[in-house]
Amino acid sequence: MPSQANAALPPGYQLEEYRIERQISLGGFSIVYLATDKNGEPVAIKEYLPNSLALRAEGNVMPAIAEENLAIFRYGMKCFFEEGRALAKIAHPNVVRVLNFFRANETVYMVMQYESGQTLQEYIQRNKGEIGERFIRLVFTRLLNGLREVHAHKLLHLDIKPANICLRMDEQPVLIDFGAARQTLSTDGPLLKPMHTPGFAAPEQYQNARRELLGPWTDIYSIGASMYACMAATAPQAASQRLEHDQLVPAVKRWLGQYSRQLLEIIDWCMQLNYLARPQSVFALQKAIADKRRSVPKQQGTLFDNLYKRVQSLIK
Amino acid sequence: MKFTIYQESRPGRRPLNEDRVAYSYSRDALLMVVADGMGGHLRGEVAAQIAVQFITEAFQREAKPGLRDPFRFLSGVIADAHRAILGYAVDHALSETPCTTCVACIVQDATAYWAHAGDSRLYLLRRGRIRAQTRDHSRVARMVEDGLITAEDARWHIARNRIFSCLGGAGTPQIDLSEKTPLLAGDTIVLCSDGLWGPLDDAMIARAMSSGNVMQAVPALMNQADVRGGENADNLSLIAIRWESSHTEDASGGVSTEIMPLDHFTTQIEGFSRVQESAQQELNLSDDDIERAIQEINSAIRKYSK
Numbered sequence: 001m002p003s004q005a006n007a008a009l010p011p012g013y014q015l016e017e018y019r020i021e022r023q024i025s026l027g028g029f030s031i032v033y034l035a036t037d038k039n040g041e042p043v044a045i046k047e048y049l050p051n052s053l054a055l056r057a058e059g060n061v062m063p064a065i066a067e068e069n070l071a072i073f074r075y076g077m078k079c080f081f082e083e084g085r086a087l088a089k090i091a092h093p094n095v096v097r098v099l100n101f102f103r104a105n106e107t108v109y110m111v112m113q114y115e116s117g118q119t120l121q122e123y124i125q126r127n128k129g130e131i132g133e134r135f136i137r138l139v140f141t142r143l144l145n146g147l148r149e150v151h152a153h154k155l156l157h158l159d160i161k162p163a164n165i166c167l168r169m170d171e172q173p174v175l176i177d178f179g180a181a182r183q184t185l186s187t188d189g190p191l192l193k194p195m196h197t198p199g200f201a202a203p204e205q206y207q208n209a210r211r212e213l214l215g216p217w218t219d220i221y222s223i224g225a226s227m228y229a230c231m232a233a234t235a236p237q238a239a240s241q242r243l244e245h246d247q248l249v250p251a252v253k254r255w256l257g258q259y260s261r262q263l264l265e266i267i268d269w270c271m272q273l274n275y276l277a278r279p280q281s282v283f284a285l286q287k288a289i290a291d292k293r294r295s296v297p298k299q300q301g302t303l304f305d306n307l308y309k310r311v312q313s314l315i316k
Numbered sequence: 317m318k319f320t321i322y323q324e325s326r327p328g329r330r331p332l333n334e335d336r337v338a339y340s341y342s343r344d345a346l347l348m349v350v351a352d353g354m355g356g357h358l359r360g361e362v363a364a365q366i367a368v369q370f371i372t373e374a375f376q377r378e379a380k381p382g383l384r385d386p387f388r389f390l391s392g393v394i395a396d397a398h399r400a401i402l403g404y405a406v407d408h409a410l411s412e413t414p415c416t417t418c419v420a421c422i423v424q425d426a427t428a429y430w431a432h433a434g435d436s437r438l439y440l441l442r443r444g445r446i447r448a449q450t451r452d453h454s455r456v457a458r459m460v461e462d463g464l465i466t467a468e469d470a471r472w473h474i475a476r477n478r479i480f481s482c483l484g485g486a487g488t489p490q491i492d493l494s495e496k497t498p499l500l501a502g503d504t505i506v507l508c509s510d511g512l513w514g515p516l517d518d519a520m521i522a523r524a525m526s527s528g529n530v531m532q533a534v535p536a537l538m539n540q541a542d543v544r545g546g547e548n549a550d551n552l553s554l555i556a557i558r559w560e561s562s563h564t565e566d567a568s569g570g571v572s573t574e575i576m577p578l579d580h581f582t583t584q585i586e587g588f589s590r591v592q593e594s595a596q597q598e599l600n601l602s603d604d605d606i607e608r609a610i611q612e613i614n615s616a617i618r619k620y621s622k
């Protein structure tokens with residue numbers, strides 16, 4: 001992938017009925033802008049622009065796409081459509097809402113509701129080590145309602161992390177940035193390089209050849225890691241490193257006394273390296289969280305997990 | 317009728333998917349069918365295709381909107397599908413007749429009726445336990461039942477894939493009919509090919525499907541079978557419904573047939589060499605495709621916004 005980054009559309013640029021205010025973020029596949037619609041309401045606009053395939057030079061509007069990249073550029077567009085198509089059907093208070101979709105400048109744009117609050121990432125930075133159990137339960141219970149809706153539409157998020165969880169003023173969390181999302185059931189042609197964030201991505205996301213292992217349990221690992229990060233105030237050890245040398249201190253060992261055993265056990269359950277040992281659905285996880293009397297179902301034990309790690313390192 | 321239904325068929329690690337699955341429902345009756353065309357035989361997928369199509373079409377002719385006698389329908393239509401496959405072989409001068417398993421289920425008046433030939437299975441799950449299931453038409457399965465070998469032995473038995481009843485085969489197929497089985501709200505019916513049940517055991521299937529959410533449980537169970545099937549994973553197919561009583565709140569993604577016109581059918585047939593098709597489409601996204609996709613997304617946005 002070339003190191004050169006794409007130039008963003010300039011502030012003040014009129015993109016159809018929207019006015020670009022500023023760039024919010026820049027990823028390998030897209031640029032997200034803060035813009036205002038014709039009523040002056042803020043919206044977030046995501047522009048499909050994979051920088052390995054299409055380059056926009058400073059001062060230009062049209063990206064340059066090499067002839068030989070056109071087919072792959074359009075294949076990637078298909079993934080962008082899948083994201084839009086799935087999100088369009090989800091109207092849930094805890095999932096970012098898509099408002100419009102259009103084509104311009106030889107590429108495509110997705111307009112989303114703009115979430116003005118802070119991200120959970122920022123909240124963790126501001127409240128280092130002082131996030132209470134009540135807050136964690138409140139945020140994640142609601143977030144899981146949204147995630148359940150996402151999975152019901154056969155979509156996996158695949159990049160859940162505190163930076164992709166937005167907290168509205170009333171602490172209502174909203175799951176944002178489905179850029180890594182792929183519909184699980186679509187058969188695959190060539191793959192664009194998958195994205196994931198170390199610390200929050202599940203082990204199976206590091207194994208490109210084994211995409212069939214991805215499932216609800218993959219997002220559930222990231223949920224567990226995000227809860228862990230709320231307590232630790234930093235990202236947990238990356239799963240790829242854990243497979244080689246697991247130094248992650250289980251939540252139960254690290255914070256017993258500060259948080260309830262049940263919540264800590266749930267975090268450890270979500271962060272099992274073996275995907276079969278985690279909660280297999282959001283529903284199962286929600287049930288465990290809601291049931292405060294009972295502790296987590298018996299885990300497969302460390303023996304099994306160690307064995308699994310050894311097998312995994314052999315495969316690599 | 318109120319139910320949630322989900323079906324999926326995958327090639328596993330085989331180059332060709334010879335499984336076919338379909339469901340169809342009218343206001344008062346639901347049909348589900350799984351056929352597993354036999355590898356080693358000439359054009360197994362043709363036999364499976366004929367069986368599924370033939371049965372689905374007969375259902376749509378006769379269920380208006382209910383079937384007079386579901387058992388008579390099932391036994392008759394499966395025997396007819398067998399003859400249709402033989403006829404195809406004659407018409408196309410095939411040296412060997414293709415053949416296929418078949419399991420079909422009708423739900424009508426909150427009662428399930430099913431019939432099968434071969435080793436594609438039906439499970440009826442109630443409160444996480446297997447309430448009823450088909451008996452495979454294979455000698456190995458009968459040996460397990462008679463206590464001659466264990467289930468674990470059967471998994472590796474050299475003749476585990478040999479069946480003594482199928483559609484299109486040399487003899488007249490043996491078609492087993494179920495009992496007439498009243499359904500309770502929350503019951504789950506699972507139809508599957510041996511590519512699915514082979515790598516798993518009954519308890520795993522019961523556990524996976526007892527969550528009640530077939531939309532999630534089906535893909536998850538397919539993944540499990542796919543992974544455990546390993547390098548030789550056979551074609552695998554699964555249809556599952558969760559039956560809702562007519563009084564429950566609207567389950568998300570569920571189907572309610574109450575408002576369907578009397579002569580209307582909703583039909584899904586799956587398993588047509590999907591892999592090759594989609595691979596080609598993906599590399600040829602035309603301007604029209606892009607416009608269509610954008611229109612589709614925008615109409616979905618409008619539809620789902622309040």
